Amino acid sequence: MNFDFDFIVIGSGFGGSVTAHRLTEKGYRVAVMEMGRRWTPENLPTTSWNIWRWIWRPEIGLRGFFNMEPFRHVVILHGCAVGGGSITYANTLLVPRDSIWQNGSWAGLAPWHTEMPQHYATAMRMLGVVENRILGPADRILKKAAEAAGVGETFYRTHVAVYEPAEGEEGGRTDPDPYFGGEGPERATCIACGGCMMGCRYHAKNTLDQNYLYLAEKHGARVFAETRVVDVLTLNGKPDGSEGYEVRTEKSTAWLRREPQRFTCRAVVFAASALGTMDLLFRLKQKGSLPAIGDHLGHRVRTNAESLIGVRIPRSRESMSQGIAIGSGIYLDQDTHIEAVRYPEGSDAMGLLATILTGGRPGRTRILLWIKTLLGSLLRHPIRTARCLHPFGWACESLILLCMQALDGHIDMRLGRPWFWPFRKTLMSVGQRVPTFIPQANEFACKVAQLTGGTPMSMVTEILFNVPGTAHILGGCPMAGSPAHGVVDYRNRLFGYRNMYVCDGSVLAANLGVNPSLTICALTERAMSYIPPAAEADWSQYPEERGN
Ligand SMILES: Cc1cc2nc3c(=O)[nH]c(=O)nc-3n(C[C@H](O)[C@H](O)[C@H](O)COP(=O)(O)OP(=O)(O)OC[C@H]3O[C@@H](n4cnc5c(N)ncnc54)[C@H](O)[C@@H]3O)c2cc1C
Ligand code: SF4
Numbered sequence: 001m002n003f004d005f006d007f008i009v010i011g012s013g014f015g016g017s018v019t020a021h022r023l024t025e026k027g028y029r030v031a032v033m034e035m036g037r038r039w040t041p042e043n044l045p046t047t048s049w050n051i052w053r054w055i056w057r058p059e060i061g062l063r064g065f066f067n068m069e070p071f072r073h074v075v076i077l078h079g080c081a082v083g084g085g086s087i088t089y090a091n092t093l094l095v096p097r098d099s100i101w102q103n104g105s106w107a108g109l110a111p112w113h114t115e116m117p118q119h120y121a122t123a124m125r126m127l128g129v130v131e132n133r134i135l136g137p138a139d140r141i142l143k144k145a146a147e148a149a150g151v152g153e154t155f156y157r158t159h160v161a162v163y164e165p166a167e168g169e170e171g172g173r174t175d176p177d178p179y180f181g182g183e184g185p186e187r188a189t190c191i192a193c194g195g196c197m198m199g200c201r202y203h204a205k206n207t208l209d210q211n212y213l214y215l216a217e218k219h220g221a222r223v224f225a226e227t228r229v230v231d232v233l234t235l236n237g238k239p240d241g242s243e244g245y246e247v248r249t250e251k252s253t254a255w256l257r258r259e260p261q262r263f264t265c266r267a268v269v270f271a272a273s274a275l276g277t278m279d280l281l282f283r284l285k286q287k288g289s290l291p292a293i294g295d296h297l298g299h300r301v302r303t304n305a306e307s308l309i310g311v312r313i314p315r316s317r318e319s320m321s322q323g324i325a326i327g328s329g330i331y332l333d334q335d336t337h338i339e340a341v342r343y344p345e346g347s348d349a350m351g352l353l354a355t356i357l358t359g360g361r362p363g364r365t366r367i368l369l370w371i372k373t374l375l376g377s378l379l380r381h382p383i384r385t386a387r388c389l390h391p392f393g394w395a396c397e398s399l400i401l402l403c404m405q406a407l408d409g410h411i412d413m414r415l416g417r418p419w420f421w422p423f424r425k426t427l428m429s430v431g432q433r434v435p436t437f438i439p440q441a442n443e444f445a446c447k448v449a450q451l452t453g454g455t456p457m458s459m460v461t462e463i464l465f466n467v468p469g470t471a472h473i474l475g476g477c478p479m480a481g482s483p484a485h486g487v488v489d490y491r492n493r494l495f496g497y498r499n500m501y502v503c504d505g506s507v508l509a510a511n512l513g514v515n516p517s518l519t520i521c522a523l524t525e526r527a528m529s530y531i532p533p534a535a536e537a538d539w540s541q542y543p544e545e546r547g548n
Contacts, residue, residue, distance in 0.1 A: 001235075001244065001264070005031040005222075006534065008247045008265040010229045010280065012036075013084020014517045015504035016271030017208040018123070018524040020216035020223075027534030030221040031263060035228035035252035036081035037063055038209075044199035048349035054198065056080040058253045065199065068469075069275065071429040073411045074303050075461050077471040078273055082225050083209040085273065085517065087199050089471075090325035090341060091160040091206070093129050093518035095120050097406065104509030105300065105480040109490035109546060116522060119529070123521035127161040128179050128206040134164060134192045136323025137316075138399045142340040145448045146330040154331040158339065161206035162196075162324055165189040171204065183218065185210055194395075195344035196325035212521075227261075228252035229280060232268055233289050234497075240292075241268075241497045242540070266539055267499035270477075271524075274301065274506040278476040279427050281487075282415035286425075292496030294487040296478055298413040301429070302511045304472035305405035307438045307462070309357060309445045312398050313454035314387040319396040321345045326402070326515075332440050335407050337513055341400040351394025356385070357445055357456035358463055370463045377455075388455045398457070399448060403441035404472070406513025409434065413476055434468055472516050477506040481546040489543035492527035499541050503527055 007023050009016045012034040023030045036056065045053035045064065054064040065081035066088045079085030101112035135157070143155045163178065165171045171191035177184035190204035200207070208214075217223060231248035234241045244266045250258040270277045281297055284290040313320070321344050329339040343350060356377055358370040377385040387393075411431040418426060437458070445456040461467050480486025483495035488507055494500040503524040505516055512519055532538055 003244055003265050004263045005029045005265045006537070007031075007267045007269060008033060008245070008263060009269045009271055011084060011270070011272035011276060011504060012082050012208070012213055012223060013079065013086065013271060013273055013504065014208065014520040015524045016084060016269070017212035017216065018521050019269050019271055019503050019528060020221045021212040022525070022528035023531070024216045024219040024221045026531065028537075030216065031265070032216070032221055032223045033227045033229050033247065033249055034082050034223060034225050036065060036084075036225070037253070038082040038225045039065060039087050039199055041201040041203060044201050046346070048198060048343065048347035051349065063253055070467070071427070073429040073431070073434050073467065074473075075467055075469040076275060076473045077469060078275060078473065082223060083207045083213060086208040088197055089517060090515075091162050091196050092158045092326040092339065092515045093124065093127060093161055094159055094514040096512040096514045096519060100406070100510040100512055105478045105486050106490070106509040109479065109481055115526060119522040119525040120518065122525050123518055124159070126211050127518075127521065128163060128211065129159050129161050130164055132157040132160050132162070132164070132324060132327050133167045134190065134324055135327055136192065136194070136320070136342070137318035138320045138340040138342055139323060139328040141399055141448060141452060142328055142330060142338070145444065145451055148451060149332070149444060149447055151330055151332055155328060156330070157328050158326050160324060160326070162190050163187040163204050163206060172202070174203070179211065180215065183215065185214055190324060192323050193344050194321040194323055194325065194342045195347070198344055198347050224249070226251055226253045229272070231289055232284055235264065241500055267501070267541070269501045269503055270494075271504045273504050274473045274476050275427065277502055277504055277506045278413055279415070281477070282427070286415060290497065294483040294495050296480070296486050298476055300410045300478050300509070301413050301476045302410045302474045302508070303434050303468065303470040304474060304511050304513070304516065305407050305409060305435070305438075306468060306470045306472060307403045307441050308400065308459050308469050309403065309441055310354065310398050310400040310457045311445055311448045311452060311454040312354070312388045312394070312457050313452050314384060314397055316397050319345060320399050321396050332444060335405050335513065336438065336440050337404045337406070338441060338444060339402045341402050343395040343400075345396050348391045348394040351391030351398070353459050353461065354394065354398070354457045355460040355463065356388065357442060357458045359442060366463060366466075384455070388457065399452070399454070401441065401445055401448070403438050404513055405438060406511055409511070410475065433466065437462060437468075474505045474508040474511070474516055477502045479507045479509050483545075490546065491530050491544075492523070493541060493543035495543045499539055501527060
């Protein structure tokens with residue numbers, strides 16, 4: 001049979017781009033289906049008030065690259081674009097502590113400690129990771145506050161995928177490709193505008209469309225933008241996919257003319273992110289397209305135990321926007337990690353979600369305490385409180401603190417009909433509540449406020465709905481030794497099918513305690529390293545069962 005492609009990759013984020021590059025390099029014919037749009041410095045929004053180009057909600061005409069999806073347990077922030085989350089992410093690429101490989105369902109499946117370092121090294125080289133040389137006012141405050149809290153020695157500069165100028169040198173210089181011996185695109189040195197999460201308009205951020213995906217396209221991969229995968233079926237009545245697959249798509253940004261298309265291929269790689277892959281696999285399993293997908297789908301979804309808090313410093317003499325999106329971090333204790341985060345000047349829309357920090361136990365009493373704190377603050381310092389609550393100037397005046405904990409804890413996801421909109425099935429979270437605040441992090445925010453004369457802040461969703469926000473949703477397709485315990489095997493192969501892989505955040509089996517994209521890349525590098533070159537193609541790849 002003549003297949004349209006050897007591999008079809010669903011999603012062009014970290015897992016998808018690594019996959020596309022490594023497979024084209026091995027000589028395979030690859031297509032990448034991506035429901036988001038393609039972005040260039042020319043069409044990126046200048047501030048977050050331009051929500052049409054920032055937020056992704058195509059059903060109401062918003063065609064940006066950033067999405068916020070509310071669930072009962074958590075509000076999930078994620079990217080949606082050619083280049084996946086890399087267009088909106090904060091460039092921070094950290095290697096997690098070794099102990100993560102001893103926890104979760106992947107423990108003991110492979111000699112992770114000896115195998116992973118080489119794949120982390122490759123991913124870091126490809127993404128152009130350096131130790132951050134640009135420290136802004138927010139990083140300097142974080143350092144001072146860490147010293148005041150007695151953990152000054154844990155302060156570190158982040159490792160970031162940014163083309164930075166030499167220490168003390170001005171940014172903005174354009175250079176020929178500095179990373180791939182001339183095969184890659186031109187880059188320009190970073191000007192420290194703090195705009196990384198709004199998309200870099202200065203050619204300095206090493207997004208995936210500047211490295212992995214760029215090289216994949218150069219070597220023949222076809223990227224179909226604004227193309228959502230809606231179905232995947234096995235061919236020729238072979239239920240295990242041994243004779244290939246048909247992938248059905250439609251235009252993701254269309255309201256009426258959805259332009260349905262069908263493509264055939266030998267192998268499929270799901271790389272649509274933890275949320276996107278879970279959603280798609282649930283639908284394929286329920287409608288009978290891929291009924292053998294394991295029953296552990298949607299299990300052990302992790303939020304990286306996060307809390308977003310901050311300090312607003314009205315009339316701050318220095319702009320907190322200066323620097324790169326995440327320039328530095330500290331460890332409050334061995335499990336609690338805090339990073340200094342920023343948005344660029346003028347991108348104040350997120351300020352609409354900020355409110356005065358409130359302690360207390362989650363639930364109704366905390367809401368009452370919040371109202372009391374808010375009223376008390378308004379009575380004692382009316383002007384100052386009003387200045388903290390209105391969004392204008394929020395980015396320049398706010399030191400945002402992203403707190404993550406490497407503690408275990410998870411929720412589950414399933415496809416169901418919510419009571420308030422029973423007309424369509426959607427992903428729903430179930431299980432125990434995720435903690436909405438981390439007391440050590442709140443104490444630290446108060447310390448920063450004391451040092452700077454600012455006001456500690458948190459997210460209104462945490463207080464009102466007892467729901468934390470996270471940009472690091474992981475798991476849902478647990479990696480395990482057999483279908484009795486997980487959804488993919490130790491080489492990312494989907495149990496129940498031949499030549500079918502999952503390569504994205506959904507296979508991560510532990511809370512990393514650090515930002516996850518580097519680990520997603522490194523695990524995908526590892527999965528791809530087991531696939532032979534096209535000339536020796538082995539189309540009988542079937543997941544291995546290894547007990548547990
Ligand atoms: C504001 C923000 C800041 C962040 N900062 C950092 C950071 O500094 N460091 C870090 O490590 N991580 C960061 N993250 C998290 C990081 O972006 C994600 O962990 C990472 O992108 C996940 O990679 P992935 O390969 O799983 O999927 P993604 O990168 O999310 O890519 C999946 C792609 O699949 C597409 N897709 C989904 N469903 C379909 C479908 N049915 N058909 C076709 N395409 C589909 C999506 O549009 C998306 O583009 C940040 C996230 C946000 C939102
Ligand atoms: S700080 Fe500005 S120039 Fe530097 S990488 Fe981020 S967006 Fe680009």
